[in-house]
Amino acid sequence: MQPLYLNHRSLALSTCALALVLMALALSLPPIAIFTARPADYLSVHILLEMFAISVSLMIVTIAWNTPDHDAEPIAQTLVFGFASVAGLDMLHTLYFAGMPGLVVDGSTNTAIFFWLSSRAVEVAVLCLAALSLRLPGSRNAWLIAGIVLVAALFLIATQRPQWLPLSYIPGSGLTPLKNTCELILCVANLGLALWFFLRSRKTQSSRDLWLGAACFITAMGGLAFTQYRTTSEFINLFGHIYKVAAYCFFYLAAFQIAVRKPYRLLVEREQRIREKETELHNLLHNLPIGVARLDEHLHLRYANPTLIRSLDRHPENLIGETISDLLLSDVAEQIKPHLFKALEGVRSDLDLEYVRPDGNSAYASCLVVPERQVSGREAGVLAIFTDTSEREHNRRQLIDSLREIAEIKAALDAHAIVAITDARGVITQVNDKFCAISQYARSELVGRTHKMINSGHHPREFFQDLWRTISHGEVWSGEVCNRAKDGSLYWVQSTIMPFIGKDGLPEQYIAIRADITKRKRIEEAAQRMALHDALTGLANRRLMSERLIRALHNSQRHNQHGALLLMDLDHFKEINDTLGHPIGDQLLKEVAVRLQGTLRQSDTVARLGGDEFVVIIEELGNSQESAMHHASDTGEKIRQMLSAPYQLHDHMVQITPSIGVVLFDGTLQNADELIKQADMALYKAKDAGRDQLCFFDNALQSEINQRALLQRDLRLALEQDELRLFYQSVVDADEQILGFEALLRWQNPQRGLVSPAQFIPLAEESGLIIPIGQWVLTTACRQLAEWQHDPMRQAWTIAVNISARQLSQPDFVQQVLQVLASSGAPANRLRLEITESMLQHDLTVTIGKMQALRQVGVRFSLDDFGTGYSSMSYLKHMPLDQLKIDKSFVDEILIDSTDSAIARTVVTLAENLGLEVVAEGVEQREQLELLIAIGCRAFQGYLFGKPEPITRT
Numbered sequence: 001m002q003p004l005y006l007n008h009r010s011l012a013l014s015t016c017a018l019a020l021v022l023m024a025l026a027l028s029l030p031p032i033a034i035f036t037a038r039p040a041d042y043l044s045v046h047i048l049l050e051m052f053a054i055s056v057s058l059m060i061v062t063i064a065w066n067t068p069d070h071d072a073e074p075i076a077q078t079l080v081f082g083f084a085s086v087a088g089l090d091m092l093h094t095l096y097f098a099g100m101p102g103l104v105v106d107g108s109t110n111t112a113i114f115f116w117l118s119s120r121a122v123e124v125a126v127l128c129l130a131a132l133s134l135r136l137p138g139s140r141n142a143w144l145i146a147g148i149v150l151v152a153a154l155f156l157i158a159t160q161r162p163q164w165l166p167l168s169y170i171p172g173s174g175l176t177p178l179k180n181t182c183e184l185i186l187c188v189a190n191l192g193l194a195l196w197f198f199l200r201s202r203k204t205q206s207s208r209d210l211w212l213g214a215a216c217f218i219t220a221m222g223g224l225a226f227t228q229y230r231t232t233s234e235f236i237n238l239f240g241h242i243y244k245v246a247a248y249c250f251f252y253l254a255a256f257q258i259a260v261r262k263p264y265r266l267l268v269e270r271e272q273r274i275r276e277k278e279t280e281l282h283n284l285l286h287n288l289p290i291g292v293a294r295l296d297e298h299l300h301l302r303y304a305n306p307t308l309i310r311s312l313d314r315h316p317e318n319l320i321g322e323t324i325s326d327l328l329l330s331d332v333a334e335q336i337k338p339h340l341f342k343a344l345e346g347v348r349s350d351l352d353l354e355y356v357r358p359d360g361n362s363a364y365a366s367c368l369v370v371p372e373r374q375v376s377g378r379e380a381g382v383l384a385i386f387t388d389t390s391e392r393e394h395n396r397r398q399l400i401d402s403l404r405e406i407a408e409i410k411a412a413l414d415a416h417a418i419v420a421i422t423d424a425r426g427v428i429t430q431v432n433d434k435f436c437a438i439s440q441y442a443r444s445e446l447v448g449r450t451h452k453m454i455n456s457g458h459h460p461r462e463f464f465q466d467l468w469r470t471i472s473h474g475e476v477w478s479g480e481v482c483n484r485a486k487d488g489s490l491y492w493v494q495s496t497i498m499p500f501i502g503k504d505g506l507p508e509q510y511i512a513i514r515a516d517i518t519k520r521k522r523i524e525e526a527a528q529r530m531a532l533h534d535a536l537t538g539l540a541n542r543r544l545m546s547e548r549l550i551r552a553l554h555n556s557q558r559h560n561q562h563g564a565l566l567l568m569d570l571d572h573f574k575e576i577n578d579t580l581g582h583p584i585g586d587q588l589l590k591e592v593a594v595r596l597q598g599t600l601r602q603s604d605t606v607a608r609l610g611g612d613e614f615v616v617i618i619e620e621l622g623n624s625q626e627s628a629m630h631h632a633s634d635t636g637e638k639i640r641q642m643l644s645a646p647y648q649l650h651d652h653m654v655q656i657t658p659s660i661g662v663v664l665f666d667g668t669l670q671n672a673d674e675l676i677k678q679a680d681m682a683l684y685k686a687k688d689a690g691r692d693q694l695c696f697f698d699n700a701l702q703s704e705i706n707q708r709a710l711l712q713r714d715l716r717l718a719l720e721q722d723e724l725r726l727f728y729q730s731v732v733d734a735d736e737q738i739l740g741f742e743a744l745l746r747w748q749n750p751q752r753g754l755v756s757p758a759q760f761i762p763l764a765e766e767s768g769l770i771i772p773i774g775q776w777v778l779t780t781a782c783r784q785l786a787e788w789q790h791d792p793m794r795q796a797w798t799i800a801v802n803i804s805a806r807q808l809s810q811p812d813f814v815q816q817v818l819q820v821l822a823s824s825g826a827p828a829n830r831l832r833l834e835i836t837e838s839m840l841q842h843d844l845t846v847t848i849g850k851m852q853a854l855r856q857v858g859v860r861f862s863l864d865d866f867g868t869g870y871s872s873m874s875y876l877k878h879m880p881l882d883q884l885k886i887d888k889s890f891v892d893e894i895l896i897d898s899t900d901s902a903i904a905r906t907v908v909t910l911a912e913n914l915g916l917e918v919v920a921e922g923v924e925q926r927e928q929l930e931l932l933i934a935i936g937c938r939a940f941q942g943y944l945f946g947k948p949e950p951i952t953r954t
């Protein structure tokens with residue numbers, strides 16, 4: 001509740017309570033006559049009291065009359081009529097009070113009471129209408145006239161027809177019951193009105209209702225006083241009039257409240273509201289980020305808000321009154337002017353401005369031009385509202401550029417990449433044309449499905465699990481994926497899948513950008529094939545064989561299964577190559593590969609290691625070693641037979657046999673390298689055993705190999721530790737006179753004793769040690785020759801030195817020999833170099849060249865072991881030879897085997913025809929000597945004449 005209302009309520013209620021108490025007190029007193037000495041004094045007092053009430057009534061009329069239209073009280077007409085009537089009737093009541101001269105007739109108490117009761121009745125009626133807020137129809141003038149007419153009518157009745165007036169007072173006996181009843185009715189009516197106003201005031205919180213309530217209550221109390229007097233000059237009558245004055249004070253307050261206080265209060269409130277609005281508007285205009293300009297009808301500036309002033313960069317004081325051309329940049333003014341003129345004609349427009357600032361930067365603004373109307377509705381000027389849209393426009397343009405760029409990138413991406421977009425579950429939402437083209441699916445077939453439809457099955461499940469794990473964690477996944485197109489063909493793509501993270505921090509979609517790498521993959525596969533396969537035969541190469549062997553060992557161990565490794569080569573393949581040429585050799589190798597593949601299961605591995613060396617890996621031979629051995633043996637035998645069958649190679653029918661080394665494995669103890677070594681040993685054994693056979697690796701073979709390895713190790717030290725010795729075996733003529741010697745190498749090892757060259761020379765050849773050893777032999781022999789030069793008995797002797805194939809094939813062989821001759825001082829013509837037939841199969845021309853070079857300085861050449869190898873008459877013709885040596889094997893059987901004697905004879909004849917000397921080797925018996933002499937041989941070597949011995953003993 002408002003504090004003012006509360007104050008007013010306590011004032012009204014306390015006044016009413018006081019009035020009640022005082023009236024009760026007054027009524028309890030016996031009648032008190034006052035103004036007894038001068039009864040006329042009461043008339044004056046009565047006039048004063050009534051005048052106050054009349055003045056208040058007139059004031060209420062005046063206020064109600066002048067209440068402004070827009071604030072018109074609904075009861076204005078009621079008040080005008082009622083209180084005009086009340087004022088008139090109270091005035092008549094005063095005029096006709098007993099003792100007053102009156103007008104037309106003298107005053108009398110009965111006439112005065114008539115006007116009094118009439119006035120009070122009108123008063124109650126007016127208050128009832130006010131209580132109900134009923135608006136009387138018609139104008140205030142009419143109601144004023146009505147009030148005057150009513151008063152005039154009652155005046156006329158009272159003065160012209162006094163007999164019509166009810167009897168309300170009987171002089172000497174006092175008030176009549178009619179008068180008292182009327183007073184009591186009015187009193188009840190006033191109490192009812194008082195209650196009504198008080199109750200209403202609680203709801204409306206209106207002080208006016210409080211004042212009206214109090215006025216009605218005091219009037220009611222006062223009315224009680226007017227039922228008690230017998231003469232008007234009694235105290236109670238005066239007391240009742242005082243109550244009337246008090247009641248009119250409250251009526252006055254109520255009227256004042258309506259007409260004066262309320263309008264002022266409303267005015268103040270409105271002023272305050274206007275001021276607030278002004279402040280609001282000011283704040284708004286000052287803080288608006290837009291510029292506002294008001295222009296008059298001549299387009300001169302009336303007002304510019306601070307934002308506009310700041311943007312114009314001008315002092316605010318000089319701006320008002322300037323034209324739009326003075327204010328704005330010329331191109332802006334030109335753009336805006338037509339719209340301003342249109343606005344003056346009442347047309348509102350909106351335009352975008354583009355201009356160049358004085359600093360040279362382009363700027364943008366939007367301008368709303370609105371006609372500004374006066375309250376009367378006439379256009380009074382123009383309101384122009386400017387918004388600087390430069391930043392927005394720059395951003396918009398940047399956005400357009402970015403969008404264009406994105407569109408270009410997208411177009412480029414679409415043109416060159418395979419693109420797909422999926423939702424978070426991997427369901428395809430978009431694909432580009434390239435995706436459709438490569439997958440051969442229509443877009444409608446792809447959208448709504450997952451990538452499973454192009455899954456090729458090439459990748460294991462873990463591959464895709466890893467992919468999903470990566471991208472669902474918001475990371476980019478990159479990799480190569482093999483997919484299957486609609487027609488079933490496979491294609492490869494380099495895929496990059498990027499997740500797009502949503503507001504919740506989780507991927508909401510994925511974009512997959514792919515490049516077709518099918519061609520590259522095919523090339524890679526081909527390269528891979530080439531890297532892992534033998535170019536000639538298409539079989540697995542050494543690398544792939546190693547990988548497969550490792551895998552086979554692993555599988556064998558895991559499944560407790562035996563397997564076998566077969567290492568084979570083709571016996572005397574080199575001879576076919578040399579005689580029939582490499583193309584035929586290659587053809588043969590290819591055919592061998594085909595036969596091997598035809599003989600074996602798909603799951604077995606067939607590899608070519610190089611040259612004529614092949615490997616076969618057979619798996620799953622059971623868990624028993626014995627049955628595995630049988631299986632491997634059967635397969636090996638089958639291979640041997642298959643490969644031994646004749647080959648038709650172009651015009652040549654070729655037959656060749658393989659030697660096969662076999663080793664079993666169960667993956668427990670062996671590793672791949674060791675296994676290959678063991679297979680190699682088995683192969684070596686097969687070859688050693690006469691070729692064209694299959695040998696299994698066993699432990700005895702292993703120890704033999706170990707022995708060889710030890711021998712090789714010791715041989716390496718032999719040179720350093722001076723363990724080599726040169727023995728000499730004499731070469732004699734038919735009279736057993738020494739012609740010369742053959743230098744034969746011996747190895748004097750402290751542990752092994754005297755080791756035969758047959759044991760260590762092949763090993764030295766294999767390991768390459770033959771080069772330094774051969775050098776040592778040559779040097780030692782040459783020193784011996786040089787020594788003999790000083791002895792006339794021996795200076796004609798020759799020394800034959802065995803030369804190995806590796807020595808001869810050295811590019812600087814000739815220089816080495818010449819250097820040894822020079823450094824030792826040996827006569828070149830006493831040095832005989834022994835070569836074998838097998839040496840002549842390589843680079844014959846080069847070999848001949850070397851021989852000729854040495855022959856030019858006098859060195860002579862012997863062909864050792866003649867007749868044992870692949871003797872070819874053609875090279876004999878071209879070779880710069882001096883001597884043939886009939887091999888010991890022919891001499892051995894020469895007495896008992898006619899073939900050998902025939903061969904010996906042929907060799908001698910051949911040598912004679914070619915102009916060569918002949919030396920027979922291994923002559924042990926005199927009969928052999930005699931027969932050899934008989935067939936024409938002139939030089940001999942053998943135990944019959946002496947075993948190889950150190951030079952001191954010769």
Ligand SMILES: Nc1nc2c(ncn2[C@@H]2O[C@@H]3COP(=O)(O)O[C@H]4[C@@H](O)[C@H](n5cnc6c(=O)[nH]c(N)nc65)O[C@@H]4COP(=O)(O)O[C@H]3[C@H]2O)c(=O)[nH]1
Binds near residue numbers: 774834888942
């Ligand atoms: N049972 C028997 N054997 C006889 C008789 N006359 C000679 N021999 C043996 O026959 C071999 C002849 O040497 P080769 O054919 O050049 O065969 C040689 C030769 O090829 C090679 N050799 C020896 N010394 C050297 C060398 O310094 N350098 C090279 N590269 N090879 C050598 O080792 C082979 C074997 O040499 P050796 O064991 O010394 O064996 C020698 C010799 O002791 C005989 O009447 N009865």
